[in-house]
Amino acid sequence: MSMPATMKSGVYYQNDKVQVEERPIPAIGQQEVLVQVATCGICGSDTMAWYREGQTRGTVGINTGHEIAGEIIQVGDCVQNYKVHDRVVVTHHFPCKNCMLCREGNETACEAMHEKHIEPGGFAQYIRVLEKAVHNGLYLMPDGMTYEQGSYVEPLGCVVRSVRKTGPVASHTALVIGSGLAGLLHIKLLRALGARIILAVDTNASRLEAASRCGADEVMLAAGEMPHADRVYVCTGSERASESALECVNRGGHLMYFATCGPDARVPLKLTRFWQMQPTISFSYGAAPRDMREAMELIRSGAVSVDDLTTHRFGIDQIGEAFNLVANPRENALKVMVEPNRGSTT
Numbered sequence: 612m613s614m615p616a617t618m619k620s621g622v623y624y625q626n627d628k629v630q631v632e633e634r635p636i637p638a639i640g641q642q643e644v645l646v647q648v649a650t651c652g653i654c655g656s657d658t659m660a661w662y663r664e665g666q667t668r669g670t671v672g673i674n675t676g677h678e679i680a681g682e683i684i685q686v687g688d689c690v691q692n693y694k695v696h697d698r699v700v701v702t703h704h705f706p707c708k709n710c711m712l713c714r715e716g717n718e719t720a721c722e723a724m725h726e727k728h729i730e731p732g733g734f735a736q737y738i739r740v741l742e743k744a745v746h747n748g749l750y751l752m753p754d755g756m757t758y759e760q761g762s763y764v765e766p767l768g769c770v771v772r773s774v775r776k777t778g779p780v781a782s783h784t785a786l787v788i789g790s791g792l793a794g795l796l797h798i799k800l801l802r803a804l805g806a807r808i809i810l811a812v813d814t815n816a817s818r819l820e821a822a823s824r825c826g827a828d829e830v831m832l833a834a835g836e837m838p839h840a841d842r843v844y845v846c847t848g849s850e851r852a853s854e855s856a857l858e859c860v861n862r863g864g865h866l867m868y869f870a871t872c873g874p875d876a877r878v879p880l881k882l883t884r885f886w887q888m889q890p891t892i893s894f895s896y897g898a899a900p901r902d903m904r905e906a907m908e909l910i911r912s913g914a915v916s917v918d919d920l921t922t923h924r925f926g927i928d929q930i931g932e933a934f935n936l937v938a939n940p941r942e943n944a945l946k947v948m949v950e951p952n953r954g955s956t957t
């Protein structure tokens with residue numbers, strides 16, 4: 612394979628300034644690999660200014676892509692477990708596996724989860740996978756799995772963790788607030804795990820139609836009285852939804868904040884009511900290696916189908932349009948994929 616000297620990279624400055632820049636293809640070290648990116652999904656967090664501002668240093672910009680699937684095209688001399696042409700899912704961060712939090716199963720609270728181990732990011736034609744990620748952040752894709760399916764492993768892994776933390780769901784009622792991509796993956800997983808009744812709430816009627824297709828038993832617009840359930844999952848960055856969810860969890864139930872509505876948001880807790888009702892309130896961030904492996908198997912086996920979730924696909928030259936669609940979704944927009952090497956002759 613002939614390699615050019617430079618590549619196209621989508622660079623994020625702010626929501627209304629995401630552009631393509633020509634940058635050098637990163638050189639790899641002896642313990643590293645170079646991956647040609649086939650697909651990278653745009654995560655909702657990629658478009659949240661408050662979440663990304665701290666990473667945007669001056670006028671340098673960042674590449675936030677982390678739902679990555681691609682092919683290894685270069686291997687460092689000392690890499691033993693991977694070879695050229697291996698198809699892989701790449702994760703940008705992972706826990707240390709050694710600290711107390713990791714040993715107790717709370718891996719995504721590990722400080723190491725905030726270190727980045729790829730250069731530059733999945734919205735680029737090529738990424739350098741650093742040594743730690745070669746050992747801890749690469750997952751070989753099963754035969755028959757498409758690259759697009761591979762890009763769902765990380766977001767589904769995050770959902771696997773969320774649902775695991777709420778305890779058993781079989782025979783329980785579940786309420787999913789927000790029917791964007793995260794909410795739909797929650798619905799699909801809850802269905803696969805045997806939830807008794809799945810309720811979905813959203814402000815968008817077309818997304819509720821998608822929730823029905825994904826397995827929700829009942830759907831309703833977020834107006835008026837909210838339903839109650841044993842397991843409640845907040846999958847939208849809405850302050851109103853975060854507050855309403857507190858009234859929805861049943862006695863002894865579990866409320867999961869999967870999405871958050873910003874660094875300064877507050878929700879009022881009725882302490883005496885919760886003291887008597889004894890619900891559990893949890894938060895879930897990211898995916899640990901065990902979550903990634905479970906998500907890979909769920910997709911491989913067909914237990915959770917993701918093929919019906921992608922609504923838009925863009926080449927790297929359309930990165931600005933792709934980001935704008937995620938930040939300001941049209942009614943039919945669900946998952947937006949970027950294919951950095953679409954049409955590439957490399």
